[in-house]
Amino acid sequence: MLDFTIQNVLIAVSDDYATVDVQIVDNAIAAISPNLQVVGTAIDGKNKLLLPGFFNAHTHSSEMWQRGMMSVLPLELWLAELFDFAPLDPEQIYLSALGTAVETLLSGGTSVVDHLVLIPGLELETIAIATRAYREVGIRAFIAPLIQDESLSAGIPSGESAQTHEPYFRSTAATLEIIEEAVRQFHRPDEGVNILVAPTGIQLCTDALFAGCIELSDRYNLCRHSHLLETRAQEKLAQQKYGCTAVEHLKRIGYLSDRTTLAHCVWLNDADIAILTKTQSTVVHNPLSNLRLGSGIAPILKYRQAGVNVTFGCDGASSNDSQDLLEAIKIGSILHNVTDSDYQHWITPRQAVEMASLGGAKGLNLVDKLGSLTVGKQADLVLYDLTNLSLLPRTDPIGLLVLGRPSNVVNSAWVNGKQIVADGKVTTINVDGLRQELFNRSQWETKRKSETVAQIEAHYRTVMGL
């Protein structure tokens, strides 16, 4: 019924391109070869490039409500401001999940890992409505409900002062029950919706929370997600909390695995990197967020040399402030050229494409099903229009896509063989209506001030030696 054949399309082969036909039968890639018989609908691939869909492997969809307006601050203070003004209406969660899906799709992503901030007291409702949004758009969703069991102030190193922190408002057990219930209600991998266990990170989570997540992950076969060593403050905090690095601690408690994706990984040492290699953990690189928050430059070339799997994320739209994957892939590739003078180590555009596709599939334990144009794999595909001005003159299509600044180049996208972008437009939802809703529910604003930032800034500056 939904079978189709893309004709005369460019695909990447070894270090060149080939013009082929691609047959999609029963939602999977059935054949790739020149001059194939048309099965199902014929789609004109002329002057177009077909790639496997990318993964937006780390974001926080509801941050879209605060993009463009967050103060120029490092993570710890930025988080305080973010949380002071977090959206509390499930309808907002719905709209920002739609927006995140649309921007991801129109920049080549067919999968999104949403480290979803939960509305306190409406945790399952938050997960339900985000799930609804992603199902409506049709993007492949990896919903990773963001959980913690320590209060925000615990995430800043105490320095000389002996600080006590308010207990978190919800117990560890109650939090784990929410996640288990979310798994029961929403985890439907065959339908493109996955729930992940996703403690926010060592800075705000007890070992008990991590242990509970590991147990759920093993019992329900769930992928694992977490922030890891995004900032120098977190590096200090780990030493203070555990007397070892955060990576050593996570290894000891058994959180690292071949289905664990770790966002950021900016402040790891060589021994930490060896642990990531050994545990086959995946690094999710969020270059724009790391720059915007001044977190640092993640040692991505070292990861690649050590054989650590790396993929890309946009991170939340309050720290980026976009959900354009092509931007994250470009900057996440070229940024590292300034960290190693030997250009033979630099990331090529083709390598970047593989990181964004196969790298994401590996991290989410789906390498047999997704991430490459391989017969038998599911049809998560993106077709790029190579006649757009931003991709001209014609040179190397992947070079143009990764190193240029393409706009409006995604002609079509399919998830599990279902077309959800056609002629450059998302076909499953009313994007103009979404735009109108986002407009109506917001206002231009420059005057807000975060009270929490005012309270904690002096301590932060002292501890960080500023």
Added chain:
Amino acid sequence: MLDFTIQNVLIAVSDDYATVDVQIVDNAIAAISPNLQVVGTAIDGKNKLLLPGFFNAHTHSSEMWQRGMMSVLPLELWLAELFDFAPLDPEQIYLSALGTAVETLLSGGTSVVDHLVLIPGLELETIAIATRAYREVGIRAFIAPLIQDESLSAGIPSGESAQTHEPYFRSTAATLEIIEEAVRQFHRPDEGVNILVAPTGIQLCTDALFAGCIELSDRYNLCRHSHLLETRAQEKLAQQKYGCTAVEHLKRIGYLSDRTTLAHCVWLNDADIAILTKTQSTVVHNPLSNLRLGSGIAPILKYRQAGVNVTFGCDGASSNDSQDLLEAIKIGSILHNVTDSDYQHWITPRQAVEMASLGGAKGLNLVDKLGSLTVGKQADLVLYDLTNLSLLPRTDPIGLLVLGRPSNVVNSAWVNGKQIVADGKVTTINVDGLRQELFNRSQWETKRKSETVAQIEAHYRTVMGL
């Protein structure tokens, strides 16, 4: 005749926004205030933001022919590859100048500094046809014919080996004659076309060439442009060539001034920075190119603290590989947050906008005429559509514009009061025809190899300790 009034438009005022009308009379800003009488054509500014046009303050338009395909190499080897395949047909120069102008305009730029690579033997023709292209589009053009009088191999430090270099194919005097003739034929500041003196940089120019340029600059009141210390190799070369830094040398020979713009400035020390402050020279920051070529991160926060004027450039499309100014402004702002842990030094979106507009005007000695929304200044203006999905939800318009990843947001642009973008389209040339020409004159290609790179790579690696 061309007078117009933009009604109910948002503009930036101190740390807030105001909704005003803006009257343009005789190509200049005549009044800015709420509830003005409509003079000339009324333009609806509702839900739009008006900013002064930005400057794309350093590019090389003809590099557009090789974007997306250049190998992942550092500048010195990259240049060798670039020159091996440089376009030699003036029609190509025309088309890539059009493309550069279009991409600059549609990302908020109303001025472009084209450090124009000249076709050997067709130098004046190259300048003539680029001038024609910019006049046709209507963008304000600063054409800086790229000149040198030493051969390419002289640009790499010799290391231990005593190297001799082939003489450059054209004499210093002949080169200066070309520039003087270009000034006579094409330098028409009142018509929006300016010729600059623009030796490529200390790495490939003799003092005689610099001296000739200074003389022309003084005689014809021309701005001065040059690359400066883009790479570590150039830093080494300057010490080898002069026994001092390149900045000290340029100061000594009198090239630095308040109308001198210097592209890159990655490898300057504190004494060099003090010289830039004292001479009131302008740094043109090309962050994407500096990353792509692994040149380094220019110490932009230090420049700002030292009072050095800084503005942004895209650099040529072979080292970026786009001409989107908003991308350069975003990355050129946030990149520096990782170089200074004190966030109080970080560049805010409003500061970035000022750098891109007023900073450019200062560098090109036009601060009295351009670079801000000031009554009496010339109307180089850009009107942004704030209802585009990439700028929603509504928060802080300038924050969204600078930190987001806006696409298709330029609704209108005027240069010297003449509208050249309307309803998101360039109105002065046939952009679809341009696209077709770029398509027809190119082909997808992955197999080319640079012979010069093969010849010089071993030497480069030795000298750079790789």
